[in-house]
Structure formats: C-alpha cells, structure tokens
Amino acid sequence: MKIAIVTINNPSLHAAKELLPHLSSHECHIFHKSQDEEEVGAKFHFYKKVDEIMPTAWVEFDAIIFIMATGAVVRKIAPYLKDKVSDPAILIMTLDLKRVIPLLSGHLGGANELAFSLSKKIKGCVNFVTTVSDQIKVVAFDMFAKKYNYAISNLKSLAEVSNAIINKKQVQVVTYPCIVELVKNFEGYREENFLFISPNCLENFCEDMPTVYITPQRLPNSSLQIHPQEISLGLGMNRNTPKKEIANAVKCFCYEHGLVLSQVSKLASFTAKSDEIGLLEYAQESHIELVFFDEETINALTQEFTPSQATKFFNIKGVAEPAALLASKHHRLFLNKRVYGGVTIAAAF
Numbered sequence: 001m002k003i004a005i006v007t008i009n010n011p012s013l014h015a016a017k018e019l020l021p022h023l024s025s026h027e028c029h030i031f032h033k034s035q036d037e038e039e040v041g042a043k044f045h046f047y048k049k050v051d052e053i054m055p056t057a058w059v060e061f062d063a064i065i066f067i068m069a070t071g072a073v074v075r076k077i078a079p080y081l082k083d084k085v086s087d088p089a090i091l092i093m094t095l096d097l098k099r100v101i102p103l104l105s106g107h108l109g110g111a112n113e114l115a116f117s118l119s120k121k122i123k124g125c126v127n128f129v130t131t132v133s134d135q136i137k138v139v140a141f142d143m144f145a146k147k148y149n150y151a152i153s154n155l156k157s158l159a160e161v162s163n164a165i166i167n168k169k170q171v172q173v174v175t176y177p178c179i180v181e182l183v184k185n186f187e188g189y190r191e192e193n194f195l196f197i198s199p200n201c202l203e204n205f206c207e208d209m210p211t212v213y214i215t216p217q218r219l220p221n222s223s224l225q226i227h228p229q230e231i232s233l234g235l236g237m238n239r240n241t242p243k244k245e246i247a248n249a250v251k252c253f254c255y256e257h258g259l260v261l262s263q264v265s266k267l268a269s270f271t272a273k274s275d276e277i278g279l280l281e282y283a284q285e286s287h288i289e290l291v292f293f294d295e296e297t298i299n300a301l302t303q304e305f306t307p308s309q310a311t312k313f314f315n316i317k318g319v320a321e322p323a324a325l326l327a328s329k330h331h332r333l334f335l336n337k338r339v340y341g342g343v344t345i346a347a348a349f
Helices: 010-023 050-060 070-080 111-121 132-136 141-147 155-166 177-184 243-256 277-286 295-299 309-314 320-327
Strands: 002-007 027-032 044-046 063-067 089-093 099-104 151-153 171-174 194-197 211-214 224-227 231-237 264-270 289-293 333-340 343-348
Touching (some): 010 027, 089 111, 099 111, 132 155, 141 151, 141 155, 151 155, 155 224, 231 243, 231 277, 243 343, 264 277, 264 320, 289 320, 295 320, 320 343
Parallel strands (some): 002 027, 027 044, 063 089, 171 194, 171 211, 211 224
Antiparallel strands (some): 089 099, 333 343
C-alpha cells in the first residue's frame, strides 16, 4: 500500500517516525508541520494547513493514517467522502501508538486489515475495530470478493445481506458448487445463515430473502452480485474466419450474457485451429492468452456437451465447450455454446 501518515505537531511527528519500521513493507510518506525540526527526503513533506494536503492525499494514497484527534480528522475528511469502493482507508492512532482506529473503508479499502497488522506488530497496541462483522466474526461478502479479486455489483445491497447475517437470519446465495465450497471455507461461515441455490435449479428460490448472486454474469436485478473475473472463452470457427468476425462474435457473446471483456483471461480452442490467422491476430491484439487442446485431452473429459459438428469432422466431443472448460480455473462451464455466423463461443470459469 501507499500510505500517508499525517502529523500535526512535534510529538505526532516523533510518533510517525516510530511507526515507520512497522510499515516497512509499504511505501510511506510523512506529512508534518514541525518548525523545530527540518525533515528532508522523499518520505517527508512539510505543510502549513491540513486542508492544503487533503486533495492530493485523498487520491494518491491507498491509506491515510492520522496521528491527531478523531474529531479533527472527521471534519477534514468529510468533504471528500464518496463511497466505500473509492475512498482510501482512514486510520487514527494515538501518540503512544497504543491505540488504532480503522475509521473508514475498513473492508474494501483495507483499513481493518492494516489496523489488525499494526496491532500485532506493536506491543500493547489495541485495535478498536468497529465493523460489526469483524467483531462477531461472520462472513463479510465484500471481504470475500476482495480475497478472490472478484468484482461487485449493486454494492448498496450489501447492507441488507450483512444485517441479515449479523442478526442470525438466513440469506440465499445463488451460485455454483465450486463457489459454495469457497464460501463455506471463508472466515465466519455458519451453516445456519446460508441457503445455497444453483443457478440451474431455482425452484426453492425465495423472493423475500436477502440474496447474493456469485456468478460471472451481470444480472438485471438490484441484489448484491459478486463476479469471478477469470473467465475462459472456448472458440470454434469456420476455416479462415477473419479477425473482425471473431471480435464481433466475442462482443455479442459478452453483451448478451452480461459479461465484460476484461473478465476474459483465456481464449481456448482445438489444436486444428492453431493456425487460424484471424484467431491468432485477435488474441494478440486483445492481449488475451490463447491455448489449444488436442483430441486426446478433449475426449478424455467425462462431461456431456452440446452436440457438435466437430464430432463429425474431427472425431472429438466438441470445440468451444470442452476448450472453455479445460482452460478454466474452476472447471465450471456456465454458458453453453452460442453460434454467431461462423464463430461458436462458450464460457467457463
């Protein structure tokens, strides 16, 4: 993290210098207004008023640690508050470094994690974390998303889900078996809080229960959604299909299924397609890894796939669906193949 440590007098400047060794794994800058000591170097920045450093500190640093009064900090940061996704982590520490308060952006911004780290490194330091889910140790889905580098949609709906879990009520999680295991192994999981529902079997779905969707797709609802980011697209195509047609097919596929191209980490196909100029050019220009799988690897899969012309021409189970599955991290095919002219696309994660 890039951390700003803001001091307001000589004692707080001395405290900041004592704090630095405990933040050695981070890039730290100390802002000070000391008149008795002249601090020089890239780590030290002199200022006259806190207001003059706030605009820069707010956007250029991942975290700001204030060694000053809580009330003063609240007044100084108030004009800059936007949301928990973009606001930096804000922490407050006492002069003796024995108390740390993660004040803002505890989860997504990393304030709680940083405060916990400092309380472990500094002897006698107490972490005054106020986030309820951290205090009673229940699942926090924003932290779940952060751990696995998943994107979040409809973040405003997080409060409804979190409050239900905190109040020992049940929430339903619509997701795939591989993700169910991740949730169950996440810190704070309690079986009585969760009802898991497969996206392919919604007969037990409850309209009135707080819901979390964990799927690569952006869905047209206002519930909390968490999106895995490493998607593999399996591609089949007619011989000599041009790059432009492949690019347009991928755009259409993503648009129709609520995906964004930045989620795609791999393109995959059958080895017979490894000399397709259009495919090679598209992968190169898109900066997406391209992998190929041979007949033996594809036919070794035990899953059932949509009937494919590839069986007739290449004696394999398919191209788009098996290739997407083989290239994926969790080996979950979540979108069966779609045909766009001469291009066939399927998706797995």
